[in-house]
Amino acid sequence: MGLLDGKTALITGAARGIGKAIALKFASEGADIAFTDLVIDENGQKTVAEIEAFGHKVKAYASNAANFDETHQVVADVLAEFGHIDILVNNAGITKDGLMLRMSEAQWDAVLTVNLKSAFNFTHAITPVMMRQRGGSIVNMSSVVGVSGNAGQSNYSASKAGLIGLAKSVAKEMGPKGIRANCIAPGFIISDMTAKLPEEVRNQWVQQIPLRRGGTPEDIANVALFLASDLSSYVSGQVINVCGAMNT
Numbered sequence: 531m532g533l534l535d536g537k538t539a540l541i542t543g544a545a546r547g548i549g550k551a552i553a554l555k556f557a558s559e560g561a562d563i564a565f566t567d568l569v570i571d572e573n574g575q576k577t578v579a580e581i582e583a584f585g586h587k588v589k590a591y592a593s594n595a596a597n598f599d600e601t602h603q604v605v606a607d608v609l610a611e612f613g614h615i616d617i618l619v620n621n622a623g624i625t626k627d628g629l630m631l632r633m634s635e636a637q638w639d640a641v642l643t644v645n646l647k648s649a650f651n652f653t654h655a656i657t658p659v660m661m662r663q664r665g666g667s668i669v670n671m672s673s674v675v676g677v678s679g680n681a682g683q684s685n686y687s688a689s690k691a692g693l694i695g696l697a698k699s700v701a702k703e704m705g706p707k708g709i710r711a712n713c714i715a716p717g718f719i720i721s722d723m724t725a726k727l728p729e730e731v732r733n734q735w736v737q738q739i740p741l742r743r744g745g746t747p748e749d750i751a752n753v754a755l756f757l758a759s760d761l762s763s764y765v766s767g768q769v770i771n772v773c774g775a776m777n778t
């Protein structure tokens with residue numbers, strides 16, 4: 531018996547990294563998996579094969595989470611293919627860091643659109659589905675810097691704070707329909723996103739973490755499993771920091 535037997539999960543930006551770890555974790559607990567990414571290349575196909583190995587249905591969709599129409603089409607396609615959608619993880623995200631004085635409008639717009647508007651797009655498309663089903667769990671991938679702020683990341687921090695406001699509002703609006711919405715706020719997680727930071731910057735981050743290590747995508751996937759499953763059936767409108775006590 532898996533914690534997600536009979537459920538279908540839709541995870542955005544899951545060809546690699548944290549999203550992929552969540553997809554694998556959910557499949558290992560019995561869920562069928564639909565995931566999106568900008569392109570489904572060799573890497574994405576490898577992710578499909580790894581999920582398939584758990585013996586559940588999986589389909590990957592090439593789609594830009596920032597695009598309202600594409601997103602609504604993906605949700606319609608997933609519904610047609612899987613029959614129901616019980617879990618949404620708004621995971622797709624990017625960084626375009628820069629100090630405020632040097633930040634371009636393009637940097638701001640790109641990060642807000644991909645990180646925050648994408649979650650609106652998917653939530654907007656999926657809530658009618660979940661309302662008809664009289665239940666569902668939405669998990670937004672925020673960040674500790676969405677709670678605390680971070681020099682050089684005003685665009686990213688604002689987008690991640692926005693995801694918290696979105697989840698808390700959806701939790702209040704949709705709670706009576708049985709829909710829960712929560713956020714995970716990861717700290718410093720080892721993935722392609724952080725691998726591009728210079729080694730000295732990565733070491734500085736780890737020095738600030740009381741547990742003295744970067745988190746793994748699996749650390750995040752374990753909390754996503756909790757929030758997606760009935761283990762958290764009375765948890766909604768919350769933010770769970772998963773950061774080795776870095777920012778608590």
Ligand code: NAI
Pocket residue numbers: 542543544545546547548549566567568569593594595596621622623624644671672673674715716717718719720721722723724
């Ligand atoms: P990653 O860069 O390894 O993976 C992000 C995935 O999202 C990629 O597969 C990428 O192609 C996809 N993506 C980007 N733009 C997209 C779009 N417009 N439409 C669809 N897919 C798109 O990053 P990682 O580390 O796995 O991050 C996942 C989420 O966790 C992000 O939202 C990130 O902001 C968040 N996060 C990561 C932390 C870290 O330390 N790695 C810390 C806090 C939050």
